[in-house]
Structure formats: C-alpha cells, structure tokens
Amino acid sequence: MTKTNTGNFFEDFEVGQVIRHATPRTVTTGDVALYTALYGPRFAVQSSDAFAEGLGYDRAPIDDLLTFHIVFGKTVPDISLNAVANLGYAGGRFLSPVYPGDTLSAVSEVIGKKENSNGKTGVVYVRSTGYTAEGTEVLDYVRWVMVKKRDESSPTPEAVVPELPESLAPASLGNAVPLLDMDGWDADLSGSPFRFGDYEVGERIDHVDGMTVEEAEHQLATRLYQNTAKVHFNLHTEGQGRFGKRLIYGGHVISLARALSFNGLASAFHVTAINGGRHVAPLFSGDTVYAWSQVLDTAEIEGRDDVGALRLRLVATKNRPCADFPLFKDDGSYAEGVILDFDYWALMPK
Amino acid sequence: MTKTNTGNFFEDFEVGQVIRHATPRTVTTGDVALYTALYGPRFAVQSSDAFAEGLGYDRAPIDDLLTFHIVFGKTVPDISLNAVANLGYAGGRFLSPVYPGDTLSAVSEVIGKKENSNGKTGVVYVRSTGYTAEGTEVLDYVRWVMVKKRDESSPTPEAVVPELPESLAPASLGNAVPLLDMDGWDADLSGSPFRFGDYEVGERIDHVDGMTVEEAEHQLATRLYQNTAKVHFNLHTEGQGRFGKRLIYGGHVISLARALSFNGLASAFHVTAINGGRHVAPLFSGDTVYAWSQVLDTAEIEGRDDVGALRLRLVATKNRPCADFPLFKDDGSYAEGVILDFDYWALMPK
Amino acid sequence: MTKTNTGNFFEDFEVGQVIRHATPRTVTTGDVALYTALYGPRFAVQSSDAFAEGLGYDRAPIDDLLTFHIVFGKTVPDISLNAVANLGYAGGRFLSPVYPGDTLSAVSEVIGKKENSNGKTGVVYVRSTGYTAEGTEVLDYVRWVMVKKRDESSPTPEAVVPELPESLAPASLGNAVPLLDMDGWDADLSGSPFRFGDYEVGERIDHVDGMTVEEAEHQLATRLYQNTAKVHFNLHTEGQGRFGKRLIYGGHVISLARALSFNGLASAFHVTAINGGRHVAPLFSGDTVYAWSQVLDTAEIEGRDDVGALRLRLVATKNRPCADFPLFKDDGSYAEGVILDFDYWALMPK
Structure with missing residues (x-):
C-alpha cells in the first residue's frame, strides 16, 4: 500500500x-504582503489598518x-x-x-x-x-x-444532482462585514467619489489597465495557497501535455481581474458572495489580462444603512483590451480572448 | 462620465x-521580507530588531x-x-x-x-x-x-518654477534617526569596520557585485508599492511601444544599487536625504545592474555625536562592471551603460 | 586599502x-509566507499556530x-x-x-x-x-x-582534517522539539494516517510531484537568505562562465525536495539533524525537480514517548520522475538526472 x-x-x-x-x-501579514505584490490590489479597507479601524473593523481584514x-x-x-x-x-x-x-x-x-x-x-x-x-x-x-x-467497469451509481442557486439572495449577504460607521469612509483615501447610489443596473465599466503574468508569479501564488494541482507547476510533464506549457491556476485570473477592477469600482471594497464563475479559456505565462465589469443588479440589505450590494459580472480577457466590452459572439459562444466570466456580489458604502 | x-x-x-x-x-514585516527578497539588503539596523534596539530604536525601522x-x-x-x-x-x-x-x-x-x-x-x-x-x-x-x-489649444498658463536646493543642508539631516547609543554598534555584525571618519571626500568605491533582474521581480516590487504606471506591467501594449518591452520602475534600480552598495558602505545604515536623481537610461528584464559610489561631501550634524553624514553619488550601470567607475564621456554625456546618477546623504556611526 | x-x-x-x-x-511571518510561496510546504506544525500550540509549541516554529x-x-x-x-x-x-x-x-x-x-x-x-x-x-x-x-607560492600549512560523524547519534536528536502532547496530533489535518511505527528500514517512497524552477524564484529565495554568492545572481558574468547561465543555490534544491516529500512523509514534521549532503549536479532555471526518499534507519529517542526518529535519504532529480528510484549506475556513479543526495534525521509522532 x-x-x-x-x-x-x-x-x-x-x-x-x-x-x-x-x-x-x-x-499572516506576510501573506497579505505577497498578495499585494502578486496582484496590486488597492482597496483601502484591506490595505490599511487605520482605514478599516475607522469604519469599525478590528483591523484590516x-x-x-x-x-x-x-x-x-x-x-x-x-x-x-x-x-x-x-x-x-x-x-x-x-x-x-x-x-x-x-x-x-x-x-x-x-x-x-x-x-x-x-x-x-x-x-x-x-x-x-x-x-x-x-x-x-x-x-x-x-x-x-x-x-x-x-x-471503467465499476457500476454506475444513482445520479444525485444538487439544486444550486443562480444567485445568492440579498438577505444572505453582508455576514463578513460588521456594521460599519460610514463617517469613517474617506473618499479621497478610498480612491473614488462613487458610492452605491452612483451605479446603475446595466452599467458597464472598462477597467482599462492590463497585467502580464509571469511563470514565477503564478507559481508563487499557487504555492502560497498550498494548492498542489500538478498542471500549474510541472513543465517537464506539461510541456508534453495538452497545451505544451504550464496552465495558470484559474483563481489567479480572478484575483488579477478583481485587482484591475479597482479602476472604476474602488468603493466595491468587499466580495460578499460568489454566484458563479466559469473559466472560459486557459491563461498562460506571457499573456496580458484585461477586465471589464457590468452591474447585473443592485440590492439593499435588510437592516443595514451602511452598505448596499452590487451584483457584478466580472469579465477577464487575455491580450485583448476591454473598451468594447467583449463577451459573446453572435452565435452565443464566448468572444475571442475572453477567459473568465465571473458573477459575484460586492458591497459598497451607501 | x-x-x-x-x-x-x-x-x-x-x-x-x-x-x-x-x-x-x-x-508590515511582510513588506520587509519581500523587500529583502527583492534586493538582498544587509544593513543591520533594518535587518535586526535586536541590533536596532541596542542602538535606541523601538525596533528595526x-x-x-x-x-x-x-x-x-x-x-x-x-x-x-x-x-x-x-x-x-x-x-x-x-x-x-x-x-x-x-x-x-x-x-x-x-x-x-x-x-x-x-x-x-x-x-x-x-x-x-x-x-x-x-x-x-x-x-x-x-x-x-x-x-x-x-x-493642445488650451491657453499657456503663467510659468511658475520653484527654486530647488542642489543639496539638503546638513542641519536638516537626521530627523528620522533617534539619538543613538553607538556603544551598541557591533562592527562584526554590521559587516564593516569602517565608520564615518574612515571616508574621505572624493573617494570612490566599486561595489563589485552584479544583480540580474527578472520580469517577475520588478512586477512584484512595483505592485507591492501599489504603483500603477502602465509601462511596467503590460507586455501587450509595451511590446508594440517605444522599447518593445516592459520598462522597469526607476525606483527598482535605486533599491538594487543601494543594496549592492552594502559592499563598501555597510556602515551607511540610513538614507537621510535625496538631493537629486536622474534615470539616465532605461533598465529591462535580463539586464545586470552594477553600482559604484563616490563620496561627494562629509558633514557633522549639529548636536549629534552619534552619527555623521556622507553625501554620496551612487551610480548604477547595466551590463557593465564598475571597476573603472564609469560616469561621463569626454563630451560630458553619460558613459555607455550608466543608468542611474543618484545624489543622497547617508548617515554613518562616528 | x-x-x-x-x-x-x-x-x-x-x-x-x-x-x-x-x-x-x-x-518574521513575512519570511514564513515567502518560504511557503517559494516551495509550497504543507507540514501542519510549521503552517498552523493552532496545530503547533495544540502539541505544546509556543506557536508555529x-x-x-x-x-x-x-x-x-x-x-x-x-x-x-x-x-x-x-x-x-x-x-x-x-x-x-x-x-x-x-x-x-x-x-x-x-x-x-x-x-x-x-x-x-x-x-x-x-x-x-x-x-x-x-x-x-x-x-x-x-x-x-x-x-x-x-x-600559489605561499607555504603549505600542516594538514588538519577533523573527524566527522557519518550520522548523528539518536540521543542527540530532538533538542529543537519540546515534549509534545500527541493527543493534539490530528491525522486528518496533518495530511497522513502514517506515523513512526508505519515506516520500515529500507522502504522507498516516490514523492510523485515535480516542480519547475524559475530564475525569479531562486533569486528571491537566495536574497531572502542574504546569501551573496555571485553565481546565483549575475547573468552578465555567468553567461560567460562554466555553465553559460546562473547556478541555483543548492539549498533551494533541498527545500524543494523536502516540500515535495510531504507527499508520502507528511508526518515527518521536523528535520532534526543533517547527517550529510551532496549536490551531485547543478540545477538551472527551467529544470523540473522530482524527489524520492528511503528510510535508512529508525530510532527511539531516550526519554521520549512522543516522537521517534527516521533516518532518511532524500534524493532529488531534475527532469526525471522518481518512480524507479534513481540513485546509482552499475559503476557506482550517480544515475543520470540525480542532483541531490541528502541524509537527515526527521522526527515523527509515535
């Protein structure tokens, strides 16, 4: 054995x-520093103990x-x-x-x-x-x-397929955020004057910037998460495999796109729910990631005057800027260059 | 909008x-660890809480x-x-x-x-x-x-050009260093027997070692600083741009040269003022950085017996060792390979 | 001078x-985070303060x-x-x-x-x-x-060659581990049901996974250790040198192999002694490291019921999976692909 x-x-x-x-x-704060170095996020709540404490957190989450x-x-x-x-x-x-x-x-x-x-x-x-x-x-x-x-000859078990929600209900959001005192929200420091009320359903935002990914970066990230999936680390076998190279962990793409989304969504300080996500195409070292977002829905959270929720579609592409908001082709398949279609709820100050 | x-x-x-x-x-100490990993500095004050506390700091700055x-x-x-x-x-x-x-x-x-x-x-x-x-x-x-x-058609404003000091005055130096007890300065641990009195105006020091820079390194560094300048991160656009590749943040060069300068200036534990700096030529991934220094001036700081100040010119080159102290050509332009000409005051124990 | x-x-x-x-x-915990990102170790004692405290450590060592x-x-x-x-x-x-x-x-x-x-x-x-x-x-x-x-003309000194132990004696092991309460050892969290008594002398374990190394990774690691050996950092000179490229610090290989060994030796939570080690061949960026282990000996440690010691040979290869446990050729020289032959004692819960 x-x-x-x-x-x-x-x-x-x-x-x-x-x-x-x-x-x-x-x-630890060591992980936080590495996360910052890997993706460059600039959300004030996670970046500054002082900012977070001013709102009512124990320190920066x-x-x-x-x-x-x-x-x-x-x-x-x-x-x-x-x-x-x-x-x-x-x-x-x-x-x-x-x-x-x-x-x-x-x-x-x-x-x-x-x-x-x-x-x-x-x-x-x-x-x-x-x-x-x-x-x-x-x-x-x-x-x-x-x-x-x-x-292959083992018997087929009875099929059990769970019912999954298309989207989390607004009432279930906000558990990871204490009741905040939004007098402590400094718009200059946050990076944006726009708050919950400034976003409209259907609105699309190009996050403009692009970020090229290196092998060392995604390997450092994926090991930091103690994720052992072989395809991310082994050129000796993957070089002979389907793509001829190492595949980048899908979560790396989500984090890059989320960090890029600061440019346009700086006040969306907290990912509170993941409704769904699809890795449409693989990302490889040397590719450049761009992103854009669409507001799918907005919601009040019962009992909370401090924050509201935006349901956002976050789309990432590779080697294709997002000024034209690429998503689907006419035939309904994903457009050239799209690599991520991610649906989440974010919280914003009201 | x-x-x-x-x-x-x-x-x-x-x-x-x-x-x-x-x-x-x-x-955080996470940032400090990354800074060490990115440049390899070995100055004892910043590396060791115990060393710094022995001098009078609260801990390692x-x-x-x-x-x-x-x-x-x-x-x-x-x-x-x-x-x-x-x-x-x-x-x-x-x-x-x-x-x-x-x-x-x-x-x-x-x-x-x-x-x-x-x-x-x-x-x-x-x-x-x-x-x-x-x-x-x-x-x-x-x-x-x-x-x-x-x-381009907007009107030309009245020109306002500030007067800038060529160099900081010695009396203005040392604010970031508490009064230190130099009995706590252990020369072996510091990496050098040479102190303030051992350096002479005009003296030149080759820092010998070279450090090759990788894309992942400067990108990690620049994101760690939450610096969003596009030219450092986006191969997709920069590949079509002026240089055909990503440009390395100039501050990365300064930090590399400063870390290399430990070999010859190990006692120069604190950068106390930046008189001026010029990025003479760009640095790219794959290039190797070398550095040398010249003592431009020395100064006593009024009221302080613990430290003295050295005004240093720190010159960095790429792909060119500095044994011959490259700086200018006969025509007064910068010599081949020079990428940084940096003028600063450092403090040293007396 | x-x-x-x-x-x-x-x-x-x-x-x-x-x-x-x-x-x-x-x-600091910053160094720990970087170490995790560089090698991906998953040993619970070093990864979790809670796990370590449950055994009797002050926190995760x-x-x-x-x-x-x-x-x-x-x-x-x-x-x-x-x-x-x-x-x-x-x-x-x-x-x-x-x-x-x-x-x-x-x-x-x-x-x-x-x-x-x-x-x-x-x-x-x-x-x-x-x-x-x-x-x-x-x-x-x-x-x-x-x-x-x-x-070369300086006189030949009298030869003094110290006697070195082939292996540390079991009684000298375990100093870096406080007496532990193994009721706190949670096998699920540790990643393995196998303990000291489950390993036999002579047993060989293929650690299966492979890890490809990048220049940025080994440079970050080696600078983190403030190791200044020139061959690891300077492409400008090493490109002209013996190998035509930068040589990876041998300790980087040991850490990679040790992290890979979690898959099969998850309970071997502590390296307690290094009997010897040999870097059989150099490693370069782009190479993929694999590893396997053999149990050379097992030992009780006097006065301790909590842990026992395994003497392990840890062999690392490059670009060669270890399912056939490569080590020596028929002529006694190291097999193709072997880069590390490392002999150490590890502690395991009894």
Whole structure:
C-alpha cells in the first residue's frame, strides 16, 4: 500500500461523505504582503489598518479572495487531484471577516455525483467550508469537478444532482462585514467619489489597465495557497501535455481581474458572495489580462444603512483590451480572448 | 462620465493645489521580507530588531527606500498617469523612522508648472509628503514630470518654477534617526569596520557585485508599492511601444544599487536625504545592474555625536562592471551603460 | 586599502579561528509566507499556530530549512566568497525551535584546513553555529569548501582534517522539539494516517510531484537568505562562465525536495539533524525537480514517548520522475538526472 496520496477517484466519493482536509494554515501579514505584490490590489479597507479601524473593523481584514484561495487550495488533494476539469462553482458566501493571525481549515461534504455517459468519468459536487481554529465559518461554496473513474467497469451509481442557486439572495449577504460607521469612509483615501447610489443596473465599466503574468508569479501564488494541482507547476510533464506549457491556476485570473477592477469600482471594497464563475479559456505565462465589469443588479440589505450590494459580472480577457466590452459572439459562444466570466456580489458604502 | 481614473492632464494642475492620494497602506514585516527578497539588503539596523534596539530604536525601522517607494506609488494615479517622462527629484528628506504597523498615506502640493514650447506638454512640479495615520510626516520630496496637455489649444498658463536646493543642508539631516547609543554598534555584525571618519571626500568605491533582474521581480516590487504606471506591467501594449518591452520602475534600480552598495558602505545604515536623481537610461528584464559610489561631501550634524553624514553619488550601470567607475564621456554625456546618477546623504556611526 | 569585501582566501583561515558573521536577521511571518510561496510546504506544525500550540509549541516554529538557509547565508561572505566548490556538510543539529520574532546571527570556527596537491587551492572545514539575540544556539553544522589560495607560492600549512560523524547519534536528536502532547496530533489535518511505527528500514517512497524552477524564484529565495554568492545572481558574468547561465543555490534544491516529500512523509514534521549532503549536479532555471526518499534507519529517542526518529535519504532529480528510484549506475556513479543526495534525521509522532 502506498503512503503517497493518489487522490480520490469517482468511485471514492459518496453523497453525504464529509472530508476534513489538511493542512491548517495561519494567515499572516506576510501573506497579505505577497498578495499585494502578486496582484496590486488597492482597496483601502484591506490595505490599511487605520482605514478599516475607522469604519469599525478590528483591523484590516485580508482580501476575500485570499481566503477563497487558501480554502480552495486545501480541498485540491482530496477533491480534484484526479480531476479532468474544474466545471464551476456556485453559492459562495463569505461569512466572517478573516484577520492576520486566524488559522484556516477546510472541510468538504459531497452533495452530489453523476456518472457521465462515456462511463469513464463523472461529476462530483462538493460544498466546501472554511473555518477558523475557533470554529467560526468564514466561507462556504459549492464546486463541481469532472473526476476520472478508477475502473471503467465499476457500476454506475444513482445520479444525485444538487439544486444550486443562480444567485445568492440579498438577505444572505453582508455576514463578513460588521456594521460599519460610514463617517469613517474617506473618499479621497478610498480612491473614488462613487458610492452605491452612483451605479446603475446595466452599467458597464472598462477597467482599462492590463497585467502580464509571469511563470514565477503564478507559481508563487499557487504555492502560497498550498494548492498542489500538478498542471500549474510541472513543465517537464506539461510541456508534453495538452497545451505544451504550464496552465495558470484559474483563481489567479480572478484575483488579477478583481485587482484591475479597482479602476472604476474602488468603493466595491468587499466580495460578499460568489454566484458563479466559469473559466472560459486557459491563461498562460506571457499573456496580458484585461477586465471589464457590468452591474447585473443592485440590492439593499435588510437592516443595514451602511452598505448596499452590487451584483457584478466580472469579465477577464487575455491580450485583448476591454473598451468594447467583449463577451459573446453572435452565435452565443464566448468572444475571442475572453477567459473568465465571473458573477459575484460586492458591497459598497451607501 | 467615466468612473475610471483617466489621470490628470497638464491643464488639471494648479499651483497651490493640494491632492490627497489613495490608498492608505499599513506597512508590515511582510513588506520587509519581500523587500529583502527583492534586493538582498544587509544593513543591520533594518535587518535586526535586536541590533536596532541596542542602538535606541523601538525596533528595526523599515528600509528608507521602501518608505519612498510606497509614498511615491500613491502619487502615480494622480500625478504621473499621463506623464511622458519622470524628469527628476530633489529636496527629499526622511523625517521620522517608519516601523512595521505604521500606516502610510501621501499628499501632494503643486508647486510649479510650465508649458513646453511645443504647446503639447508641460512640466508639473509637486512636493509630495508621506505621513502616518497619526499625522507624523515621514518623508517629503519634490519631483517634476512632463505631462501631456488634454487639449493642445488650451491657453499657456503663467510659468511658475520653484527654486530647488542642489543639496539638503546638513542641519536638516537626521530627523528620522533617534539619538543613538553607538556603544551598541557591533562592527562584526554590521559587516564593516569602517565608520564615518574612515571616508574621505572624493573617494570612490566599486561595489563589485552584479544583480540580474527578472520580469517577475520588478512586477512584484512595483505592485507591492501599489504603483500603477502602465509601462511596467503590460507586455501587450509595451511590446508594440517605444522599447518593445516592459520598462522597469526607476525606483527598482535605486533599491538594487543601494543594496549592492552594502559592499563598501555597510556602515551607511540610513538614507537621510535625496538631493537629486536622474534615470539616465532605461533598465529591462535580463539586464545586470552594477553600482559604484563616490563620496561627494562629509558633514557633522549639529548636536549629534552619534552619527555623521556622507553625501554620496551612487551610480548604477547595466551590463557593465564598475571597476573603472564609469560616469561621463569626454563630451560630458553619460558613459555607455550608466543608468542611474543618484545624489543622497547617508548617515554613518562616528 | 579597499573597503569592499574581497572574501577570505585559503591562507586567511587558521585552525581555531572564530569568525563572527554579519548581518543579524529578525525572522518574521513575512519570511514564513515567502518560504511557503517559494516551495509550497504543507507540514501542519510549521503552517498552523493552532496545530503547533495544540502539541505544546509556543506557536508555529519556522521551517527548519529556513533556519538553515539564513544561518548558511551569513557565512557566505566570510567563508565561501572565493570558494571553488561547496564540498559537503555533516553533523548538522537543530538545537532549539525558532519562532517569528527571533533574531538570528552566526559564528563559524575553523576546524580544519588541508592544501590540495595542485598547490592552487585547499579545503577549509568550519563549524558554523546559529544563535538568537538571547544567545540560544539554534543550529550547528560542519561544512567544507574548496577555497583558492591568494598566492600559489605561499607555504603549505600542516594538514588538519577533523573527524566527522557519518550520522548523528539518536540521543542527540530532538533538542529543537519540546515534549509534545500527541493527543493534539490530528491525522486528518496533518495530511497522513502514517506515523513512526508505519515506516520500515529500507522502504522507498516516490514523492510523485515535480516542480519547475524559475530564475525569479531562486533569486528571491537566495536574497531572502542574504546569501551573496555571485553565481546565483549575475547573468552578465555567468553567461560567460562554466555553465553559460546562473547556478541555483543548492539549498533551494533541498527545500524543494523536502516540500515535495510531504507527499508520502507528511508526518515527518521536523528535520532534526543533517547527517550529510551532496549536490551531485547543478540545477538551472527551467529544470523540473522530482524527489524520492528511503528510510535508512529508525530510532527511539531516550526519554521520549512522543516522537521517534527516521533516518532518511532524500534524493532529488531534475527532469526525471522518481518512480524507479534513481540513485546509482552499475559503476557506482550517480544515475543520470540525480542532483541531490541528502541524509537527515526527521522526527515523527509515535
């Protein structure tokens, strides 16, 4: 019997099964500095203890996507080591602020599985939850992955497909943000005069800037998240593989696009929910990422006068500026250059 | 009206105007670790809490140039997003030690502007000040940039050109260094037996070592400083531009040269003033940086027996070792390979 | 007389000589984050304050190899600046846990020297010790390097060759680990169900995964350790040198292999002694590192019921997977692709 992790195959997952993941991870200001160096985010709440404290936070919380990547990374060895594809995610909720010093762990529950008609692979649905050492839940989300069967002749299980929300309900938003005192919101320091009331449904914003990605950068990031997916790190095998090169972790693209979105959405200080996301095409070292956003919806959150929620579509492209807001072709397929179609709720001061 | 920052044009600046910049930034030991990884500085005061405390600091202060880069980075979106060239700086003074945990913000005052005779661009002079959340000023400096006019037909304003000091006066130095107890200065740990009295005006020092720069390195650095100048990050556009590649942030060169200067100036533990600086030629990924220094002046600081000041010319080259101290050609233009000519005051133990 | 460090030559070393090295260095959570980003280690004790505290540590100690690299880096300017080759190390003992906030310094004693028969070089043996600002020894080890003579005509000194242990004795192990409460060891969080009793002498483990190294990565790492060896940083000279490119610091390979070894040795949470190590072949940017381990010995540690010791041979290769455990050819020379043969003791929960 091998002592090496060979990952789970389709047959190994059972609906209702709960998997506690290794490795617990204490988040520090070191991680925050690296996150800043990797993506260049400029949101004042996450950048400045003084700014965050002035609003009512204990100190600057870490970037929501840093929490996401760390929790996601823990699930990889158990959930997606034998994944053929990461198909999607939904229902992601940020539930509590995470501060430097918090230790994050993750647990996943298998909530569905369905064999594909080819008999070689199947889709596994898991709800993963990140929590602190004190047991506070900080994030949960559903993702589904296509996983290889260990043995093509093993019987087809009963299909269980969970019902997933198209979008999180406004009432469920805002858990990771304490009630804030918006007298402390300094527009000059925040980088923008525009607040919740200034954005309209349908509005599109080109984030203008582009960022070229290097191999060392995405490798540093992906290791920082203790994400062990082989395709990101091994030129020796990937050079012989489908793309002839290393594939960049999809979460790296989300973080780049989110950081670029500061230019136009500087007040959207908090990602509060992930409604869904699709990695439309792969990104490689040397490519330049651009992004644009569209306001899909706006919502008041019951009981809160401090913040409102914007539902945003965040689209990233490679090697294609976004002044013309590229998304779909006439035939409904994604336009040339589009690599990410991401749907989330952000909070903004009212 | 766009929500995206389009930057200020020549017409947008008025003499006397004060601009408060985004984003406040809490400096941490994470930033210090990255700064060490990016440049390899070995000055004991900034590297060791114990060494710094033994002299009278609260703990190890952050590298002076890290303070400079963070403050500088904040000014970019408002001052130099539409800059054609960063022409120079002068009158830079470090005013208070910066420790991990301090939150830095920046404000700039426009102190001069002068249209160029081509009617297309003009020069804008600003004095930028970095300060902590408690209001303590930590750095101020003047820089002037060539900025595009939005509209070439807009009228030529009255020219206002500030008087700038060629060099900071010795009496103004040392503000960022508490009175130190030099009994705590351990020469072995500091890396050099040479102190203030061992350096002579005119003396030249070759710093010997060379450091090759990679794209990932300067991008990590420049994002760490939340500096958003496009030319450093976007291969997709820069590949079609003047140089055909990304341009490295000039401050990256200063930090590399300063770190290299440890070999010969290990006791010059603090940059206390920036008299002036000129980026003579651009640096690109793959180039190797070398450096040498010349002692331009020495000065006692009134009321201080602990430290003296050396005025140093720090010259950096690319792909050219500095054993022959390259600077000018016979015709007075800069010698082949010279990329930086930087004039500063450093403090040394007496 | 030059103010620049020209390094020591063979004649400069005297048996019994003690050299106190610059620069003291306070280790922080920033260094820990960078170490994680550079290698991707997942050992729970070093990753999580909560996990470490549950066992009896004050908090998460830093990775043992980070301690090693920092101490090693300090010795370079005095010991190996003029080294032709780093021949080996032995007798390395980790003596006390190192936590963020500790300041590390290093001192070396020359314990042997022997001129080579060519009269141009000689071998110098030093025992280097790392210690905190409070004087606690955290690590000592012996290394020997081949150093150039300054002057080939200088007389041949009497040869002094220290006796070096082939392996550390089990009774000397475990100093850097407080007595632990293994009720706090959570197997799920640790990443493996296998403990001390599950490993057998002779057992071989393929660590499966491969990691490709980039120039920016090893340069960031080596500067983080304030290691100034020129061959790692200067393409301008190394491009003309023996290999035509920059050579990667050997310690970078050890850390990569150790991080890869988590897959199969997740419970081997602490490197407690370095018996010996040999860099069999150089590593360059673009190469992919793989690793495998063999259990050479197992040992109880007197007076301890919490942990046992595994003596492990850690072999790293480049561009060659390790499923067939490559080590030697039939003629006894190292197999194609082997770059590291490293012999150490690790601790595991019983």
